[in-house]
Amino acid sequence: MENKRRRNIIPKLRRRTVASPDKQKRKISIVIPAFNEEDSLRPLALELRKVFNEMKDYDFEVIIVDDGSTDNSLKVLNEIKKEDQRFKFISFQKNYGKSAALSIGFKYATGDLIVTMDADLQDDPHEIPNLVKKIDEGFDLISGWKKIRFDPFIKKYSSRIFNFVTSFLTGIKIHDFNCGLKIYRKEVAQSIKVYGEMHRYLPVLAHWNGFRVGEIVVKHHPRRYGKTKFGASRFMKGFLDLITILFTTRYLRRPLHFFGTLGVILFLTGFSIDLYLAYEWAFQGKYLTNRPMLWLGILLILLGVQTIAIGLIGEMIAHHAQRVEDYHIKVINL
């Protein structure tokens, strides 16, 4: 009797869970930083809605982060939101930069997957299905590669050098670090701290935190309205940020590995030079007074000792600053 009743109940429960279609719908958040892009916002929203209509298996939300625009962006955003509640926005009081805009967008995004793209219509929303397909092959972040890009000549080529150096120094085999079009699993976007101009290095930060990073070729368009927000200073700032990233991720917990290695190399080079000169002085009677290499040797020995000392001080600071929250934990099962 008891058994019979149970048998009746179970199929009903099972049927209900399978039949609920909403439960299986994944949500995609689209985070779009926008700084003085009033003319682009409407066409962008229109294009995005077309893509949403094609991707019926997903729920969408768009979070446009107005990065302190001084044009009519805010008014346009209000209108867009009125027409379609899926379009949300956050507006900064002043211009904080693209990294800040992305990081606040990540904070409020509620989707399982987070897509980022530029607001200036250079990135193509019709690439979103391709990004989703690729990340589902088992990646945590997919970066777009503007293989054919529509930017001024100087930017195209300086960017190529930038990408080559970054790829070489970080060991990540992707071609286009600074592409605005990317997709992240929620866990990746929300566990990485972005500030300064670090948005260029999101794939690097993700890779070094143990996430799988991939790449697909994406379509790129020329800028239709307004002008670029990044001048030539982008490269200097970009490289300084790369150094910061090398230190805060690679060497944060072991500063002596970097300074110690450098210090020992400097010290040994200086020491060998001076040892050689001392040998010639002792056995061949060559006076040290007119040998300028002696000074180079002394300089290198001093520099070496100082560099090692900096590493040791760094080690002491790192020792005190070691916090458990710094580790990205995948699962806790206590």
Ligand code: UDP
């Ligand atoms: N952007 C931003 N804050 C800034 C600078 C740029 O939110 O301080 C946005 C901008 O509106 C655009 C994206 O970042 O949506 C990329 O900027 P831009 O097109 O000027 O860069 P480029 O394509 O020239 O690299």
Ligand code: MG
């Ligand atoms: Mg652009």
